[in-house]
Amino acid sequence: MTEHDPFNEPESAHSRARELMREPLFWDCVDEAAPFGSDEGHDAYYEWRDWRSRNPDAPLTDCFDWILDGDLYAYNETLASAAQVEADLANPDEALFSDLFDMFTLDTTIIATGLGQLMDEGKIDKDAKPFIHVAIKRQRNPKAGHYDEMTLDAIARVVEES
Template sequence: MKRAFICKGEKSHKFWCIDYSDCDFSVNYGKSGSIGKFEIKEFETEEECMKQAEKLIRSKEKKGYVEDTGFDFMNRIYIDSEEYGLHPKTSHPRFTEHFTEEFYYDCIDEETPFGSDEGSDTLDSLEEAIRKNPNLNFTDYPQYLIEHDWGMEYIPVETLDPESIKELASKKEMDMTQSDMVTYATAFGQIKITGHLSPELQERGVKAIKRLALLWGNDLTEIQSRMIDDLLSFPIGKD
């Protein structure tokens, strides 16, 4: 259950949101108009979670917060808690609705969007960047991150011909691997953070997953195939 509250004073205008269900809840709070801070808390039972959530709500109401039933949860930026990491309740509702497999929150499996070091670092970088620039250009971000921040060469997918990929990999395998992982992590990251996906990044993300499978000398795995299907079926929108 999602509920939002606002508190207006002479010198401040704040918001506080809570999303509680099962055995955990998230809170998002800060100055109105800002992204704010996200926190996650877990409990042993669903009953205890509900009890503590309602206790927090009563506490906020005593401090002057009033419920905002028209709060727009969709047109917002969602960022994971630094202390907790990947979690559905700190992901955009469109992401949690469409990407239902548990591996989308996996922080270990190299195949998953954010499980590799590259994928995890990409998401962290995206979240930091969008705080500074809410109009971040996600489509161009993979190249910017790799070349500007990491000092490596970004190699876009220009062919999925196995022999051509093998030849290029003999010279630039690491750059290709980094480019592919960062590209599809950015595609999933854009959706996780904003609920949108640019058409160009959708296409590049799918190609990056396919090239990485060829680069590793494998057919598409079950996880990679599912990621491609889910990316292609997600409704694309503005960058």
């Protein structure tokens, strides 16, 4: 995989990513409210690149499974329900995956990893999209959300169109 810096040199990102990721927020690596602006999102992108260099032919879901320590299918719509999000926020130490990440870090990592595949390869694997949608839905919860609605709408649009 060739080295590039899509944040300072967007032209080095895949042309399909540049086409879909029209909003400046996608290229902002310092705004905490942007997918790659937090430390979590920025680190997730570079972890994705490192993982991809070791797993060049693997599907994105394998990367998600690696992130989730082998428990990919537990990261599902149930986790995104309002009741579950509120329960996880009320008792963060008892939340699923709390031994790995807090809710924001986990959701941001899933989102940034999916968008990272788009930046590097011009696509997001179809089988990975439901997991990104779980992250978006969890972040739409007003009690958990770190991102504003405009940002989440832009991310959802990009995921659907990729």
